[in-house]
Amino acid sequence: xxxxxxxxxxxxxxxxxxxxxxxxxxxxxxxxxxxxxxxxxxxxxxxxxxxxxxxxxxxxxxxxxxxxxxxxxxxxxxxxxxxxxxxxxxxxxxxxxxxxxxxxxxxxxxxxxxxxxxxxxxxxxxxxxxxxxxxxxxxxxxxxxxxxxxxxxxxxxxxxxxxxxxxxxxxxxxxxxxxxxxxxxxxxxxxxxxxxxxxxxxxxxxxxxxxxxxxxxxxxxxxxxxxxxxxxxxxxxxxxxxxxxxxxxxxxxxxxxxxxxxxxxxxxx
Amino acid sequence: xxxxxxxxxxxxxxxxxxxxxxxxxxxxxxxxxxxxxxxxxxxxxxxxxxxxxxxxxxxxxxxxxxxxxxxxxxxxxxxxxxxxxxxxxxxxxxxxxxxxxxxxxxxxxxxxxxxxxxxxxxxxxxxxxxxxxxxxxxxxxxxxxxxxxxxxxxxxxxxxxxxxxxxxxxxxxxxxxxxxxxxxxxxxxxxxxxxxxxxxxxxxxxxxxxxxxxxxxxxxxxxxxxxxxxxxxxxxxxxxxxxxxxxxxxxxxxxxxxxxxxxxxxxxxxxxxxxxxxxxxxxx
Numbered sequence: 001x002x003x004x005x006x007x008x009x010x011x012x013x014x015x016x017x018x019x020x021x022x023x024x025x026x027x028x029x030x031x032x033x034x035x036x037x038x039x040x041x042x043x044x045x046x047x048x049x050x051x052x053x054x055x056x057x058x059x060x061x062x063x064x065x066x067x068x069x070x071x072x073x074x075x076x077x078x079x080x081x082x083x084x085x086x087x088x089x090x091x092x093x094x095x096x097x098x099x100x101x102x103x104x105x106x107x108x109x110x111x112x113x114x115x116x117x118x119x120x121x122x123x124x125x126x127x128x129x130x131x132x133x134x135x136x137x138x139x140x141x142x143x144x145x146x147x148x149x150x151x152x153x154x155x156x157x158x159x160x161x162x163x164x165x166x167x168x169x170x171x172x173x174x175x176x177x178x179x180x181x182x183x184x185x186x187x188x189x190x191x192x193x194x195x196x197x198x199x200x201x202x203x204x205x206x207x208x209x210x211x212x213x214x215x216x217x218x219x220x221x222x223x224x225x226x227x228x229x230x231x232x233x234x235x236x237x238x239x240x241x242x243x244x245x246x247x248x249x250x251x252x253x254x255x256x257x258x259x260x261x262x263x264x265x266x267x268x269x
Numbered sequence: 270x271x272x273x274x275x276x277x278x279x280x281x282x283x284x285x286x287x288x289x290x291x292x293x294x295x296x297x298x299x300x301x302x303x304x305x306x307x308x309x310x311x312x313x314x315x316x317x318x319x320x321x322x323x324x325x326x327x328x329x330x331x332x333x334x335x336x337x338x339x340x341x342x343x344x345x346x347x348x349x350x351x352x353x354x355x356x357x358x359x360x361x362x363x364x365x366x367x368x369x370x371x372x373x374x375x376x377x378x379x380x381x382x383x384x385x386x387x388x389x390x391x392x393x394x395x396x397x398x399x400x401x402x403x404x405x406x407x408x409x410x411x412x413x414x415x416x417x418x419x420x421x422x423x424x425x426x427x428x429x430x431x432x433x434x435x436x437x438x439x440x441x442x443x444x445x446x447x448x449x450x451x452x453x454x455x456x457x458x459x460x461x462x463x464x465x466x467x468x469x470x471x472x473x474x475x476x477x478x479x480x481x482x483x484x485x486x487x488x489x490x491x492x493x494x495x496x497x498x499x500x501x502x503x504x505x506x507x508x509x510x511x512x513x514x515x516x517x518x519x520x521x522x523x524x525x526x527x528x529x530x531x532x533x534x535x536x537x538x539x540x541x542x543x544x545x546x547x548x549x550x551x552x553x
Contacts, residue, residue, distance in 0.1 A: 050449055083451030095442035100464050109460065110450050163446075170450055 001067055003028045003174050003206050004049060004086070009061040009071075011044055011053065011230075018057070019044055019230040028173060031200060031207040033217035033238070035253070036227035042210045045227075046176050049208075050086055051078040066173060083110060084117065086208075087172035089196075091179040093159035097151040103162055104147030107131045110169040134165040138195060157188035161195070168199060174206045181216060193219055214257040218242055226250050289540025295533025299526075303349035312339040314346055314500060325518055332518045334508060340519060343500035344526050350501050351482045351530060354416050358481035359474050361420025362427045367470070369424070370431025371458055374439060385432065391425035396480065397487055404493045412495040415488055419481045430473055434466035441465075468542055475538030479531040486527055502527045 004026040011019040019041040026032050034042045048059050051070045063070040066085035068077060087110075090096040098106060111130045112122050120126075135143045138161040151159055160180060167175055177196060181189040197220050200207045211217045217224060217238075224241050226234040226249065233247040245251045311330075312318045317337040325332045330341040373384035391399070396419070403418035438444065438461065447457055488494035489503030497504070502523040509519035 047449075052445070052448055079451055079453065081451075082449055086449075088446065088449040090442060090446060092442060096446045098443045098447075098461050098465070100468075101460070109447075109452070109456075113451060113456075166446075166450065176449075 002026065002064070003030075003066060004208070005062075005064040006045070006049065007062040007064075009045065009048060009059060009063060011041065011048060012058050012060070013056060017230060019048075022061075022227075022230070022232055024225055024232075024235075026174060026206050026208060029204055029206055030223065031209065031221040033221035033224040034208060034210045034227060035212065035214060035217050035224055037212055039229075040227040041230040042212075042227055043178050046088070046178055046208065046210055049176070050082050050088075051075075052082075080117065083113065083170035084172060086174040086176055087167040087170040089160070089163050089167050089175065089177045089180045092183045093156065093163045094151060094183075096163055097159060099151055101150070102147065103135075103149055103151065103154070104128070104131055106151075107134060107147075107162065107166050107169060110166055114170055130169070134169045135162070137168060137199070138162070138165045140165070156184055157191065160184060160188075160192055164192075164195065164199070168203065171203075172205060174208060175200060176208045176210070178210045179212070180209075182211070182213070189216070196220060214242065214253050215261075226253070286540075288536050289543070292533050292536030292538070292540050295529050296537050299348040299352060299530045299533065302345045303352050306345050306349050310342045310345060312342045314338065314342050324516070325522075332516065332522070334505075334519060335512055335516075340505070340522055343505055344502070344523055346500045347502040347505060347523060347526060348530070350412070350495055350499050351485065351527070354412065354419065354485040354495075355478040355481045355534075357413075357416035358419035358423055358485075359478050361417065362423035362477060362481075363470075363474060365421070365424035366427025367431050367463075370428040371435050371462065373428070373432040374435035374462075375454065375458075381432075385429070388425045388429040388432070391422075392429060394422075396422040396484055400484060400488060401491070401493055404488065409496075412499060415485055415494045418488075419484050422484070423477045423481060426477065427470075427473065431466065431470065434469055435462050438462050438465045472538045472542045475534050475541065479534040482527065482531055482534070 002025045004024070006022060006024040009019055009022040010017055022041070022045060024032070024034075024045070034045065036042050044053070044057070047053055049063055049065055049070065051073055053059055059071050061071060065081055068081055068085075070078065070081070097103075108127050108131050111127050111134070115122050115127070131147065132143055135146065140146055140158060140161050146154060146158065146162070151162070154162070160183075164180075175196075180196065181192050184192060193216065196207070196209075199205075200220075207221065209217060209221050221238060223236065224234075224238050225232055226241065226247070228249050234241050234245065234250045241250060242254055245254050315338065318339055319328065319333040319337050321333065321335050321337050323333040323337075332340050334340055334343070369384060369388075373381050373388075376384065399422040400415070400418035403421055404414050407414040407417075444457060444461060447461060452460075485494055486501065486503030486506065489501035490507045491503075492507070494503055495501050505523040506520055509516070509523070513520045
């Protein structure tokens, strides 16, 4: 059974279609990229997958997440799926973390929720031990200090690691990373990408990686879907799509990335 | 960056801690006096212990009223009444206001619009007038009818503020993040929304506390507040009105008490906001 099966998804705002006839399948453990310029419907598709479309938007078609139909499903059906079937990592870790909650408590929240779902005890000491485990998992230094810090007291890269730890703590089958490196500097970007790839492989999660940055996507995924103005223009293994792009838009993306690499005097990957 | 942060704060830090300490001292004095009246007062509040309309002296720190009763004793009891009414009114207002405000922020569009319009209409109604209506609706004026009246009148302001603040928090990325991770609405309200609106809300509570005290004095001045054995500052002012030229201190003393508590409350509010918000605290 596919983990996520989006079939002919159309998302409308009033009369305008923001996503048109989109189909995408993610098998357990697969790593899939969703690429396209801003406003192409990448994030909307991801939010639709967990039934969290902004007010006023309407989804048609079918989305099966872990075997459950998401489109039109009531909140009670959707809530248990969120976190356990799919968890998110967002673009801007500063705003994705509650500014007034210490990191330790913030990471403890998904852990406590998952333990309640699994019917395990929610004993404080056990939760704290798990918080430490996940913060270690994302290679954060000085865990005692970080657990006692507010988000604004740690660096951007550390914040994104915390956000990843929170997503991991849900033990999702699918990790949805929505431009997780866009807000970070180049060095931190590379570290976070490395971390995400390693974690996804080690935890056996599937990954949906959303980005407008072609080289970044190429580094972490096996398959890629190229979106433009809400429509799929190309879909397939990374090598095929980026190696011999068929659609004009994909060609343009590949050329732009190549030109950028040449300008930097580095070989094209 | 660190240089900038370390060179600017000293002046602000002292002004902030000064705000807090002056507020603490003023409110603390009133709280102390209020608690003290439960076990001890300089004189019996109803006993005629001196000449009529005496000026302040060592025996009578704030002079005496037209019946020769000690004014300082009555002002101390006034502190207790003011604090009691303020706390009661704010407690009622926060209970009703925060509940309705959060409800409106989460509600469907129609319900939200209806609630917002209701808050606006209630706010457009003067607090005092609304309180007078509530007092008039209850059988007789009592301390509790005054508290209830002010609480209801203030709750609309609290509700409107809560609604706006909660809506702003609900639009934040961390709420979306919490929802994608499977948080329930209840958990979002109690773990994210309330803690994040609390710093602003608590400052407003302190301001409303001051407004409630003034409103209670106004109600008592009009004879709609706590009935006679309770010596509210408003009633003292009203009694002193007729003799303000012969014994001005009779009006000045309760006025000073009122102003000092309200100012103290506001200063305390400012100081507390700085403590309540870790991002402000961290930047100092």
